[in-house]
Amino acid sequence: MENLYDILALGFDPKRTHVFFDSKSIAALYPLAIRVARKVPYSTVKAVFGFEPSTNIGLVFYTALQTVPCFWPSWAEGRSVPCLIPCGIDQDPHFRVTRDIAEGLGYPKPALLHSQMIPGLLGEAAMSTSGDRPENALFLNDPPGAVERKIRNAFTGGRATVEEQRRLGATPEVCSVWALWRTRFAESEEKFQEVTAGCRSGTLLCGECKSQLLERVHSFYRHHAQAREKVKDWAESTIITAAPKAL
Template sequence: MTTLDPWGAVRIDNYSKLFDEFGISRFNELLGRIPDPHRYMRRHVIFGHRSYESILDAMLKGKPFAALSGFMPSGRVHLGHKMVMEEIIWHQKHGGDAYLAIADREAHAVRGISWEKCRELGINEYILSAIALGFEPGGHIYFQSGSDPVKDLAFELGIKANFSELSAVYGFSGETNIAHMVSVLTQSADILHPQLKDSGGPKPVVIPVGADQDPHIRLTRGLAYKMNMFIVEERSGAEGAYISVRGKAALKGALLEIAKRTGGKLYEEHVDIFARDLQEVESVVREVELKHGGYAFMPPASTYHKFMTGLQGGKMSSSIPESYIALTDTPDEGAKKVMRAKTGGRVTLEEQKRLGGEPEQCTVYELLLYHLVEDDKELMDYYKDCVGGTRVCGRCKKYAADLMREFLKEHQEKRELAKEKLGEFGLQVR
């Protein structure tokens, strides 16, 4: 059984197991419908999703949707964080309302980092890099501790959550501090608050994550369900297929309005609706719920990307600087880390030429795949040359190191320019 731990160092060797064990859907089934897909989508780095159809439908129809991710300010910003930032920025460019949360409540509760340090790391590491990568004004950047809507919603969500549920999802025990539990509910509030009335109301929201963060998604989807006034289900009976709308409380007036607007048959605690489209009924139910003071949350969607391997093989760890490249490493430091990285080459040059390399085992090829080469044909040429034994590791490392040096130089120049944009997000350098 695969265990997903949002706060641990996780390596998943068989991603296909997640489809069956956790009910994650295969992303490649949607790929043909996505306009201008990101390279992570094209290259199957994004391998799974929950409810991404709702995002894609809104994107294609020009309807409101949002993309959000949070970053715990506990260390340096690195290429793993860059992956998530790029996914948020891609959705922003395709019409989504973009949110970037600095999870300082989580860092303070789980890592014991001071509020001042959280602020410093949040701005100087994560936010500057996000803006440098293309996060545009009009998007929302905030600290959990400074967002009253998020904190208020977290309190309301706490009414619907209990210790047994949190323990089942996260493995919490009697030794877990209460603030840690509060930080979990705050993350659920992060995910749901783009659907609050002041943020434009219910809409599809996607959270790009690594698979280790799926517990947060599952918990939040469950809480969204609990917070809503109505349950909408497709059913079948003697009269054929129909849609049932059930009230969780005695909302007779609201059920009556739903029955009138959908042509459904009203019962004591539910309405049965025939010959109507599910999405149309759900839209009516949301409108009625909002009118009667409810939230009408849509279950959040999520995408799941593969983890990057540590540069020396194995897990990438923030405690081992040589295992990752920080976006604030100097260009020469980044290039040197690439030159020292583990490759998928054979033991000898003769074997390399005879048997070919193994790019699937090569952290340098992974850097090209994830970050350094945008053109798919160029990447495929490097792959073929590697497996065909015509490209040796030293040459490939040199090429990747030069690309990394160039990327870091350009990125850090953009980080300096990003400081001038902080005011547009209501922030300033500290």
């Protein structure tokens, strides 16, 4: 539920939002999941996910469940409703399987949008918390002091000394702070180009760049915390708990 509050607070419309929880929505998901499961042989998921004999049978079945939201709109409305799935590239294989079986079940193939990962603050490819490196990621419930500390310590594309950076410029493409500007914190394309040019030319030093970014991040956190409180009133009502009709 905490994750759901964070997602809904980004601006979802209560009237047009429907949420599946694997646990809370299982009565709604299961009838369709078993129809999917019948179409997917073990050899397929083994090849797609590289399952080993030691893989547990819950994981083997999981793709069937993951598939259901793609077909749900068609099931619920009794007509062919196309479905767009925005997801990280790591979830893509599930939906490749889904696309293979969709037409056999009479549903349209889902289309996918691959979301870009935000690089980690320590210079890693993704802002993940795998392992025990909380400093690699901003959490939406981090207090302002932690946000400030993490960004101040974040890996950048800067040079070893101020003098060198003034003379040679820095490298935005490798910088975790620049990635944040790009992701959502530059309020306009102009601002983003100004930051990028300042970085590359050496006129905008990393400390000043981080200060400007922090203003925007703090503002986002304040807005998000307020929005998050408001969605708690209706978040539960978005969760689907029953199948659309008897099969």
